[in-house]
């Protein structure tokens with residue numbers, strides 16, 4: 001495996017926008033740096049331009065005039081995909097139906113003129129690496145979805161690409177398989193050390209796989225950061241709500257407190273604001289005795305999830321508050337409870353425009 | 354009425370049509386073919402008699418050449434037409450498929466206008482080289498006519514197949530380093546193979562049996578349908594023309610079956 005590692009190229013996207021022939025603005029001009037060996041996740045809702053950005057990096061789509069794509073500092077904008085040495089995994093896998101599994105995996109090597117024996121050895125190596133031993137001579141239509149996904153990955157990695165591009169590689173699979181493959185994929189990507197750009201609209205996939213996450217919104221980059229940064233310090237309401245569960249609280253700020261219907265919540269903020277927007281994650285809200293807490297409300301509903309329970313509380317904020325409480329807490333709908341929130345857990349967001 | 358008897362009732366028209374228009378005439382043809390002075394051996398005449406054999410070979414070669422050239426031209430044109438949008442595209446497709454409606458006689462007529470004694474090509478070559486190029490009445494004229502005839506049919510089939518191609522496959526091949534030719538060879542052509550077999554079979558069978566064009570051009574062309582016509586009307590040799598007809602049918606069917614099984618196994622072997 002060590003022979004595999006450490007041949008990732010660095011990528012720079014410079015002012016790359018995309019307007020399609022029919023006038024669709026798919027991407028605002030964006031600039032982005034991806035370090036060698038890094039796994040970068042493009043995350044966002046459907047239609048926000050993730051695939052478009054990936055295709056620009058791959059060379060399947062040309063950026064609008066002025067945009068440039070650089071690999072290891074070399075301008076690749078005019079280089080066609082077949083000479084960019086990128087490995088690609090498509091959402092539909094796009095495996096060749098007229099070839100066996102082994103021929104699919106070896107196709108890129110064959111095109112590069114690798115001798116048969118060497119190619120067979122490399123294919124065998126990848127078959128082992130991706131856990132599909134015994135399927136080498138199957139036709140593609142004789143494979144399950146998960147097996148196809150592995151073949152597609154093996155085929156993309158076989159050519160020792162400088163950059164691996166994956167477009168929602170797990171979306172077509174059912175939830176249980178998706179979780180298992182996500183773990184496998186994560187280990188594989190770390191072991192290979194290829195620069196990876198991974199497109200998904202699933203935030204938990206993004207968190208697990210990404211060294212950094214690019215959250216996209218309507219063709220623009222909303223925020224770039226590590227999973228922790230994105231989760232704990234979202235820069236906008238959109239990012240806060242898209243990643244994980246978030247309570248958005250709209251209230252006035254008076255000398256370091258949010259003024260809420262259920263009480264006054266201390267926050268880190270000096271000035272006064274007539275209308276602030278704050279985010280509070282459900283797991284940062286702790287249940288306390290109603291009398292002693294500075295903030296209180298009434299339990300609307302309780303859903304037991306197993307490892308925790310999710311309470312919906314009314315009357316504390318102007319909207320319902322979602323609270324993740326330990327599964328040991330006794331809580332019944334209709335009860336009054338106190339809520340204790342550390343000032344660190346309240347994040348003020350810039351006002352929406 | 355029970356479900357079963359309903360099905361049988363539906364089969365009745367099929368049985369009548371099959372018997373009336375297919376089985377009975379075919380049986381009669383087969384019997385007639387064996388009714389000549391040579392008896393059953395009349396069937397071998399198509400292979401044994403030198404004049405017939407040469408005609409048979411000519412016909413098969415002509416049909417094969419027509420099929421191959423048609424497939425090449427129609428694939429390139431169909432792929433281009435399906436993949437590109439340009440002004441005049443609709444008009445061009447309409448024009449290309451226009452000959453679909455023409456009977457063989459009209460196609461023959463057009464070939465004469467093009468390459469006949471008063472034809473455009475003759476005029477043109479006369480001006481350029483001082484020599485009239487006339488090939489309408491030869492097997493080359495017939496070849497041209499058959500191309501004209503079969504290209505529209507094949508183009509339509511190829512365009513439909515190209516539309517169904519998965520562009521993702523081509524992109525995947527390119528991402529693995531395949532240039533334009535390799536993509537065609539490894540991805541596009543294999544995916545189009547079933548369409549080639551289907552439309553090629555129709556082009557081949559049509560070229561084997563087409564009569565109108567040959568009849569219009571016929572001065573020195575020997576193809577099987579012409580031979581059958583001559584034996585039938587001029588020589589009134591009923592049994593030989595029947596035997597030749599059956600032979601034409603069987604040989605065409607045999608070559609098509611061969612092509613199908615070959616391409617079938619090619620697909621299976623590759624897949």
Ligand SMILES: Nc1ncnc2c1ncn2[C@@H]1O[C@H](COP(=O)(O)OP(=O)(O)OP(=O)(O)O)[C@@H](O)[C@H]1O
Pocket residue numbers: 020021022024025026044045046047048049050051052053201
């Ligand atoms: N070839 C095209 N021509 C015109 N518009 C296009 C084309 N491809 C994509 N678009 C548009 O560009 C926008 C971004 O598309 P893109 O495929 O990048 O979204 P995405 O983030 O990948 O979405 P999804 O998660 O649904 O795959 C969409 O509005 C889409 O309709």
Ligand SMILES: [Mg+2]
Pocket residue numbers: 050051052167
């Ligand atoms: Mg997409």
